[in-house]
Amino acid sequence: MRIIADLHVHSKYARATSPRCDVAGLCEGAKTKGISLIASGDFTHPTYFNELKRDLSEGDDGSGIYSYGGIKFILSTEVAVSYDHRGKNKRMHHILLAPSLEITSQINDRLAKFGNLSEDGRPTLKISNAHLAEELFSISKEIMLIPAHAWTPWFAIFGSRCGVDSMEEAFEDQAKNIRAIETGLSSDPAMNWTLSSLDKYSLVSNSDAHSPEKLGREANVFDLDELSFRGITDAIKTRKGFVKTYEFYPEEGKYHYDGHRDCNVVLSPYESKAVKDICPVCRKKLTVGVLHRVIDLADRKLGFKPENAVPFQYVVPLTIVISKAIKRPETSTYVAEEYSKLVRYFGSEFAVYEAPEDQIRLATSKEIADAIVRVNTGRVRWIPGHDGVFGQLILDDARSARSALDKKQKNLSDF
Ligand SMILES: [Zn+2]
Ligand SMILES: [Zn+2]
Numbered sequence: 001m002r003i004i005a006d007l008h009v010h011s012k013y014a015r016a017t018s019p020r021c022d023v024a025g026l027c028e029g030a031k032t033k034g035i036s037l038i039a040s041g042d043f044t045h046p047t048y049f050n051e052l053k054r055d056l057s058e059g060d061d062g063s064g065i066y067s068y069g070g071i072k073f074i075l076s077t078e079v080a081v082s083y084d085h086r087g088k089n090k091r092m093h094h095i096l097l098a099p100s101l102e103i104t105s106q107i108n109d110r111l112a113k114f115g116n117l118s119e120d121g122r123p124t125l126k127i128s129n130a131h132l133a134e135e136l137f138s139i140s141k142e143i144m145l146i147p148a149h150a151w152t153p154w155f156a157i158f159g160s161r162c163g164v165d166s167m168e169e170a171f172e173d174q175a176k177n178i179r180a181i182e183t184g185l186s187s188d189p190a191m192n193w194t195l196s197s198l199d200k201y202s203l204v205s206n207s208d209a210h211s212p213e214k215l216g217r218e219a220n221v222f223d224l225d226e227l228s229f230r231g232i233t234d235a236i237k238t239r240k241g242f243v244k245t246y247e248f249y250p251e252e253g254k255y256h257y258d259g260h261r262d263c264n265v266v267l268s269p270y271e272s273k274a275v276k277d278i279c280p281v282c283r284k285k286l287t288v289g290v291l292h293r294v295i296d297l298a299d300r301k302l303g304f305k306p307e308n309a310v311p312f313q314y315v316v317p318l319t320i321v322i323s324k325a326i327k328r329p330e331t332s333t334y335v336a337e338e339y340s341k342l343v344r345y346f347g348s349e350f351a352v353y354e355a356p357e358d359q360i361r362l363a364t365s366k367e368i369a370d371a372i373v374r375v376n377t378g379r380v381r382w383i384p385g386h387d388g389v390f391g392q393l394i395l396d397d398a399r400s401a402r403s404a405l406d407k408k409q410k411n412l413s414d415f
Contacts, residue, residue: 034348064229
């Protein structure tokens with residue numbers, strides 16, 4: 001059974017989210033995208049937790065997987081931890097996956113001691129990573145704790161602003177109980193493979209969506225005999241049945257390069273190292289992005305693929321591809337119509353990414369088909385994302401995304 005899973009999303013009770021992010025809205029969004037297993041998001045929020053108990057139905061099988069409207073749900077939340085480490089405040093986000101509503105309820109009771117769970121769908125807890133892990137695993141060893149968007153400057157284990165340099169530094173003696181990290185939109189598995197210390201952690205990819213339209217920006221593909229919580233978490237841990245991940249081109253992510261959005265400064269790690277990470281416009285410290293941090297911590301060249309690594313495939317949200325192809329704004333009705341046409345033809349957005357070229361050409365106009373084929377074959381380039389601004393897709397071969405990666409490879413050993 002092939003399962004496309006998005007394990008990190010938010011509800012309408014988290015800050016800056018769409019009011020349609022509830023069980024029904026996530027279900028509808030998952031259908032359009034072709035996601036078969038969607039995270040509930042925000043199970044720590046008391047009001048939303050009551051909605052989950054009301055709306056989700058549990059099969060008789062005790063599989064730990066719930067359903068609504070034909071879509072399967074896995075109980076998931078994101079928490080922020082804040083603690084002092086070697087005289088500095090550290091803030092990091094973690095995804096939690098829970099095996100049942102009952103365990104979820106126990107998690108919520110326990111975590112309420114460390115912060116106000118009602119304040120935000122992603123609550124802030126005054127607790128260290130190791131202490132959080134201890135609390136969770138003392139409730140159930142089946143719970144999974146996955147560091148979220150591991151490289152983003154803020155709120156991530158390896159982030160330039162409030163992170164640390166290794167899993168052991170982050171989790172102390174609990175590091176052994178962490179089995180996966182989320183690569184986030186601004187890094188891809190190939191970048192993470194440049195750190196030998198991460199070989200033992202599986203790399204998962206999720207959308208971190210704040211609206212139903214953003215679901216599945218990244219996702220995980222599993223092939224399992226039967227769908228259960230244990231089946232999914234075992235596949236993540238062992239990589240057996242973990243087929244691939246769908247990835248953003250990392251250049252598209254909001255923190256791939258270094259820079260200052262207000263100063264209109266975008267720099268590669270090599271360029272910002274040359275100016276000692278100081279913004280040439282305002283003279284303040286640049287927001288150091290994901291590629292820079294990966295290069296700092298890497299002990300291998302880009303291009304190395306560890307044994308037992310899970311493959312990945314680049315995708316670009318279809319509305320962006322259509323918008324670029326027909327030169328209309330992403331939110332225009334033209335784009336919405338062309339998007340619906342393709343989704344109706346193939347059944348879902350992910351089915352479009354998997355369709356053979358001749359089928360794509362039958363289903364849509366030449367410009368849009370050309371653009372989709374370009375994205376699928378990597379013949380695109382990017383103005384890289386930086387300091388909270390998404391990267392911009394450019395549909396030409398002038399310098400392919402691949403050759404941008406080659407450039408990184410060449411320079412990786414220079415630092
Ligand atoms: Zn987060
Ligand atoms: Zn600046």
